[in-house]
Ligand SMILES: O=P(O)(O)OC[C@H]1O[C@H](OP(=O)(O)OP(=O)(O)O)[C@H](O)[C@@H]1O
C-alpha cells in the first residue's frame with residue numbers, strides 16, 4: 001500500500017482531464033498546469049499554523065491572524081516544475097523560490113542533477129517540491145536528497161500525476177516526506193512513461209516536441 005494524498009477537488013480533476021488530452025494546445029496546457037498547481041497548494045496549505053498580530057483598521061485596533069513562521073519555499077524541479085510556479089505564487093506571493101535542475105536520462109531513467117540554488121535557512125522553512133510528473137521517483141528522490149543535504153527538514157512533494165512505482169520509491173527513501181497528487185495513475189510503461197499520464201510534461205509546457 002502506498003502512502004499518498006490525492007487532491008480530488010472537482011476543479012483540479014476537471015483541469016487535469018483537459019491537460020491529459022493530446023490535442024490540448026501548448027497555451028492551454030501551460031495555463032492549466034499553473035492553475036492546477038495553485039489549486040493544489042491552496043488545498044495543501046489548509047492547515048498552516050497561524051499567529052496573531054496587532055493591527056489597526058480604519059475603525060479600531062485589533063488582533064488578527066497571519067501565517068506563522070518563516071516564508072515558505074517552492075522548489076520546482078526544472079524544467080517541468082517551472083510550469084507550476086506562477087500559479088502557486090498567485091496563492092502565496094511571498095514564497096521564496098529554490099531551483100533544482102534534474103533531467104532523467106532517457107536510456108537509463110536515472111536522474112542527472114545540473115543546477116541547484118536555494119534560499120537560506122531551509123531548516124526553518126516549509127518546503128514544497130513541485131514537478132508535474134512522479135514516474136520512477138528517481139528525480140524527486142534526488143531533489144529531496146539535495147535539499148536535505150542543505151538542512152531542509154519539513155518537505156512536501158507536490159506532483160500532478162504519479163505512478164504507484166514512484167510513490168512507493170519516495171515512501172521507502174523518504175518516509176518523512178508527504179506526497180500529494182491530483183491523480184495516482186495505473187503504471188509505468190516500458191519507456192518509464194506514466195500510463196495513462198499526460199505525456200512528457202516538459203515538452204508540452206515549453207513546446208519542445
Ligand atoms: O520520476 P522520474 O522517473 O524521475 O521521472 C519524472 C521526471 O521526468 C520529467 O522530467 P524530464 O527528465 O523529462 O526533464 P524536463 O522537465 O527537463 O523535461 C518530469 O518532469 C520529472 O522531473
Ligand SMILES: O=c1cc[nH]c(=O)[nH]1
Pocket residue numbers: 080133135192193194195197198199200201202
Ligand atoms: O510520463 C512521464 C514520465 C516522466 N516524465 C514525463 O514528463 N512524463
Ligand SMILES: [Mg+2]
Pocket residue numbers: 080200201202203
Ligand atoms: Mg521532459
